[in-house]
Amino acid sequence: MIDFIQDQYDRLTGWLFEALLQPAMYQLGLMNWADEAFQWMDFFVFGVIQVIVVVAVCLPLEKWRPVERWESQRVVQTDVLYTLLARLGILPMLGFILFYAASSRIEGMIADSGFVPPTLETMIPWLREAPLVALALYIIILDFAEYWRHRLQHMFPWWWALHSIHHAQTQMTFWTDDRNHILDDIIAAAWFGIIAVVIGVPPGQFPIILLVLRLAESLSHANVRLDFGRVGERLVVSPRFHRLHHGVLSAGNSGKNYGVLLPVWDWIFGTADFRRDYYPRTGDPDAPSAYVRGGWLAQQAMGLRQVWRAITARRA
Template identity: 65%
Template sequence: MTESITHTLDDITAWLFEHIVQPAMYQLGLMDWAEDAVDWIEFGLFGIFSIIVVYVVCRPLEAWWPVEPVTDRRAIRTDILYTLLTRLGLLPLIAFVLLNSLSAWWEGTVADSGFVPPTLENLIPGLREMPVLAFALYVVILDFGEYWRHRFQHSFRWWWALHSIHHAQRQMTFWTDDRNHILDEIIGALWFGAIALLIGVPPGQFPLLVLISRLAESLSHANVKLSFGRVGERLIVSPRFHRAHHGVLSAAEHGKNYAVLFPVWDWIFGTADFRRDVFPRTGDPEGPEALATGGWVRQQFVGLKRMAGAIAGRSGN
């Protein structure tokens, strides 16, 4: 599956570059950036592909069995803007440049020092012959890292000041997954990418890991009254499980259900709420109104201002 996705993206990228981007770059005298342009086209195409996959899976579910009726379409349109900017706009460019720089630095450091990174395949040589098992272990380890990143977002006041933008949404849908402060998104991209580098995730498998993570998170935010049952709720994060995390009584340090994909982390560390009949109202009652109803620019500014206040030790909204 990974190879099929990669080949398709490569073919579309090559056509777009040859027929549209390259002629324009030649006319503008920008051919020194040709290789970077190819990478950027492929990165953008993957963003489009991930949005399509998420929409096809989540939108029918929301139409089928919503938790609540849609009463604030403006708030949802703001979340759609977040998604487009996150996956197709400025943020992917920033993350792409940072992660490429991090990868180049890491490879250069390893080459110069002769140090062999403790990747999974180095620690467990047999995984080289079992690519499916290796991929499954990558998913588990990355998900464990995401659980702790999410807990830290709720534990540190400066980080919560950013993350509270995500929790301020009262009209939660699958678009809400990308409703984050740009600094929070950059930290998350670096966190996820650094762990992937450390455990030796092959470059060809990284896009599929990102796609799985995005699909799981979008589904968990969907406005759908869906639980996976007594057993399923303990295996995979459901919309019910994650909605309890977004409930008005679960903000900041009071949070439950931090897991992204596997609820086992919440069970192990005592942060799980498995009550299957709970579909609470969402939002952050202690946050400023601008984070709930303001536009993208306003929310970004307020989040940054609150983070600066938290770092300076000031209280209040």
């Protein structure tokens, strides 16, 4: 099944490149950049698929049973821009250009040394014959890593200065998932990518894992009055479970419910709140006004200033 999905996706991206992008690059004399253009297009197509899936799942739910209704949704439009920038390949393309030379050099050094990093499938050989089990294990490990990255975002003042952009939204919807400072996104991408490489996630499974976790994150931010029941709430993060994390009293290092997909990590490490009848107002009362009402550029600029203040205050 995984191989079939990967094959169909490869056919789609190959056809789009040959039919649309390659002819234009040939006319402009840019064929020396063909490999880079194909990788960017791969980012773009996968981003479009992510946005379509997320909207198809989350938008009907928000229309069905919204927690809140607002006369104006101007601040939500800023979150839509965040999502388009993050998922349609514009920011990934920038990151690719910046880190392409460094990553190529590192990969070359590893190959020359002959070192082969251990992976799940080398440690547990039978996983090669059970790709769905391997996929589930990869998701569980990466979800555990994401739980701890999220907790660290709340623990370190300089990191919270960045992450608090995400928590400042008083009109939280599924678009809020991508409301992050660009530096925070870069750190998150490096964290996730390095761990995926270390545990040996196959290239064909990586997009599926990313789609599962991204869909879970978007759904958990949805403006919908929805929980998964007494048992389900302890198996999968619900919109109610994560909304408590965004409540006005959960900012900074006092938060609860950090999990992305699985609430079990919050249960194990004592950060879970399973109250099922509580849908708090969202937002950070201490956030700068630019974080709440500003546009993308204003929020990014304010984020840099807030990080600098956090670093210099700690030194003082």
